[in-house]
Amino acid sequence: MTAHLEIRSTHRCFSGTQSFYQHTSEIIGLPMRFSVYQPPQAQEKKVPVLFFLAGLTCTEETFMIKAGAQRVASQLGMMLVSMDTSPRQTGIDGEADDWEIGAGAGFYLDATETPWSSYFRMESYVTKELYQLILSQFPADQERIGIFGHSMGGHGALTLALRNPGLYRSVSAFAPIAAPLHCPWGQKAFHHFLGNLPQSWREHDATALIEAGYQLPALLVDQGLNDPFLNEQLHLDRFEAACQLKGQPLNLRRHEGYDHGYYFISTFIADHLHHHYNQLA
């Protein structure tokens, strides 16, 4: 793969390099943006890679600006990759009118319903095109690749890892949409992107996939107990029950007082990077 990468900006950060890229995605057929933090160790050898999938309304910048992850990535020698949360400027009518669907809300799946199916193929983009692009054009150790994410991106990290066994050797999530079949965000996205096919919905629901026998590496999930979306949208209890039923190792930490945002994520980001570092050792 020799895709042309446009470097939109680059910044030294914790002795490494924080860069923002744009390229024309073959899978999506439009320009897509992503970001990469290369730790100083990447100047000399291939390093482990962590893909971070952000939540609703976010872009490829959000995690890199707000999470404070580069400090720990620099210490541990891990590359960080994040990406925009959807195609943009597709020309689909009303694409950016609703923050829960469309632009900024691609839900990390390949849409099968028109009009979304023309461009919204975030699962293939993340697991195939961007994955291969990182391996081919950056000093990435293909044996040590992990995935994590937040909210919609927590859903993405869990489901992409479940649906693509072996692709990611370490997985974690912050406040994931853990049972989208049972919440308004998930039902709306699945209705628009997948149509009204119950089996198709179950194939993109982390809890249903665990119940169906899919497995993950030992999992770390952090959840704030002051998260306004916890009860209606996230349904961690359902996911936890499925993991217990199926023997899926899960370290689910519930944190008194923390909410859904990046002040919560930044507090526990170091624990996540260490979790991945240990899993990828």
Next chain:
Amino acid sequence: MTAHLEIRSTHRCFSGTQSFYQHTSEIIGLPMRFSVYQPPQAQEKKVPVLFFLAGLTCTEETFMIKAGAQRVASQLGMMLVSMDTSPRQTGIDGEADDWEIGAGAGFYLDATETPWSSYFRMESYVTKELYQLILSQFPADQERIGIFGHSMGGHGALTLALRNPGLYRSVSAFAPIAAPLHCPWGQKAFHHFLGNLPQSWREHDATALIEAGYQLPALLVDQGLNDPFLNEQLHLDRFEAACQLKGQPLNLRRHEGYDHGYYFISTFIADHLHHHYNQLA
């Protein structure tokens, strides 16, 4: 002082509390916004306070979102305070038309020229009203108060500490506008806010104040050598020479490859908090 504080939002962060406030400023005569990070130690005792002054175009949110300072403030038990960079919605014609002057560009001084003098009194706001408000309404140790800032806010930190001896017991800066008399940003701001009075300009120029015999606590300044504003706008060399001439203790660290933004600041923020912690011990 019993000013009414509206809490705009509050978030648990590193076992402390990150909050955003609005109040009606008596000195400015308009609503002003500021942000406070209270470390967990503040639940039990008064803690040292660090005021952070942000740069052009920033708000009270910028530092709290981007610098990654709360982690270290939580460890050391220090309160962080930041504030908007100017009054907003003053009704002054063209107030927000130029990012170098007016809204987002208050330069931490009290304007004497119309129309700005009606509202732009950031020096009095920061050194008197907000200072007293923090002391009276938060668990702040009045014997341990420091100030730091970035770019325009680095200028602010240096000049407010120089012009108000004893008010701040520790001072540092990231990439400050260190000799505004000699740069386009400073000349433009001084012309609009202070008129064409050379003596008045010198009273708001950190280098000129040092040359005039004003002193600061032992100073830490970090500067990226890939900062696009270094040569034209910042003039650290002039400031360094004045400090050497006058025996002002200055630890000026020049960092290869780093630029002017928060990826640079976040890399060295821990060093600044430790500098203040030690100075305030």
